[in-house]
Amino acid sequence: MMNKYYMPTRVIMGNDCIAMNSELFITLGKKALIVTGAQSAKRNGAEKDVRTALESVGIPYLVFDKVMSNPTIACVYEGATFAKENRADFIIAIGGGSPMDAGKAIALLASQDIMEGSLFSGNYEKKVLPMAFVPTTAGTGSEVTQYSILTNNKAQTKTSIASDLLFPTIAFLDAKYTEHLGIITTIYTTIDALSHAVEGMLSARASIVSDALAVTSIQMIINCVPDMLQALKSGSKVVFNMKQREQLLQASFLAGMVIAQTGTTAVHSMGYSLTYFKNIEHGRANGLLLGEYLKLVEKVQPDLAGRILETMNFSEAEQFQELLNKLLGEKEEISSEEIRQYSKMAIQTKNIANCVVKPTEEDIITMFALSFTK
Structure with a gap:
């Protein structure tokens, strides 16, 4: 059997790794959309650190913090519309699996027109917004995968978008954001x-x-x-x-x-x-x-x-x-x-x-x- 190995995400690990590598955001684009949930990234300090890093290198940003647990198809289409309307040209996803899965789908949908019926088809143009991911739980590993798992109410299950396009460009792993998890x-x-x-x-x-x-x-x-x-x-x-x-x-x-x-x-x-x-x-x-x-x-x-x-x-x-x-x-x-x-x-x-x-x-x-x- 033929095997392969492919993982193109640049991974940076360590305390304060976002602040110490803020210049990397410049390589991703000129305007960021931060994708996250309503509360956790604010409580653990990750969102503040990302905002500070972006401000230090002069990159404007917006926040889409409507991602719920087990994000829906409707949620990611809303996020993609928000990204396009505000001309964001890269995504920063902060959180556990839900914000990161949503961030990938938003990055894809903000780059090309995909009807809902074709969302899980795997037939996409080779276009996607660059992504930087900041995991704040230790479980999903989504920061280094090509999968976006969404709640699919029509099929009454969770369904995966799977494409090499969805590998994040950069992942920042700082364990301090997980410090106070119950x-x-x-x-x-x-x-x-x-x-x-x-x-x-x-x-x-x-x-x-x-x-x-x-x-x-x-x-x-x-x-x-x-x-x-x-x-x-x-x-x-x-x-x-x-x-x-x-x-x-x-x-x-x-x-x-x-x-x-x-x-x-x-x-x-x-x-x-x-x-x-x-x-x-x-x-x-x-x-x-x-x-x-x-x-x-x-x-x-x-x-x-x-x-x-x-x-x-x-x-x-x-x-x-x-x-x-x-x-x-x-x-x-x-x-x-x-x-x-x-x-x-x-x-x-x-x-x-x-x-x-x-x-x-x-x-x-x-x-x-x-x-x-x-």
């Missing part, structure tokens, strides 16, 4: 990153490069898990030290590089229904399903599952499942009718074909049922 948000976003790394190793497009990145990401995450469990046990609002925050942000970045090469698997296709219909956060949805999928892999390809489990210092998938159960706590209710509906939707996705171990619809039904067993 323990639950930290856990869910960490599990999102862990899922990316594990699914990358279970992908039909996995390679020696993506596996090397995935193993490192998994090890970095597992090193931080004991403190997460301790915080849950004590009921403490423990703020992780900056070394741990940096480790989690770098692990997320590495896992993003993984799925940029490999794509995701059945876990994501199943999880999208949990987010769309049950309003379960994306990282949590992945975590609820990941253990059971790895158990299926363990039955069919034990050597492959064993490589992943060894990286986590486990000998069997049940141990991994037990860890996820501790991190995720009490599970939501899901009916047999909902399981059948979600399974029917999942089996039709491209993610299934991307699995080394391809589940059947019955396998998916079983995984859903076991994942929500009390």
Whole structure:
């Protein structure tokens, strides 16, 4: 099988990396549109740092802060119209996965006319606004991927725009913006990153490069898990030290590089229904399903599952499942009718074909049922 590796994003990591590299914004354009949510980028200081950096190099900017969790198609079209009306010629996205996914779609739609019916077609002109991304959670890895995941109400799921055009030009990784994330948000976003790394190793497009990145990401995450469990046990609002925050942000970045090469698997296709219909956060949805999928892999390809489990210092998938159960706590209710509906939707996705171990619809039904067993 032929493998490839392509990740054109320039990544700059470290404390105050935006202020120390503000001149890079000049290379992107003459007027910026900052894409973000309503509050978090203001609270954690990231938006202020970006504004200060732009002002220091004389670049005017506007702010589109209407991005909601799991951004909609309507949201990104509104943002693109705002960008065009104000003649913004580059995008700065600040936040977790939602603002970054929205920022990519806005950069694409502000550059070319794409009807909603063709938005997910993959048939685009080679035009897109340059992008600089500032992640403020450690989970999505969107700052180094070519995917924009949007809520698609017509299809009743989340759907991906996938194009090399969507790789950001620059990513600024400063862990201080994640410093005050609560323990639950930290856990869910960490599990999102862990899922990316594990699914990358279970992908039909996995390679020696993506596996090397995935193993490192998994090890970095597992090193931080004991403190997460301790915080849950004590009921403490423990703020992780900056070394741990940096480790989690770098692990997320590495896992993003993984799925940029490999794509995701059945876990994501199943999880999208949990987010769309049950309003379960994306990282949590992945975590609820990941253990059971790895158990299926363990039955069919034990050597492959064993490589992943060894990286986590486990000998069997049940141990991994037990860890996820501790991190995720009490599970939501899901009916047999909902399981059948979600399974029917999942089996039709491209993610299934991307699995080394391809589940059947019955396998998916079983995984859903076991994942929500009390």
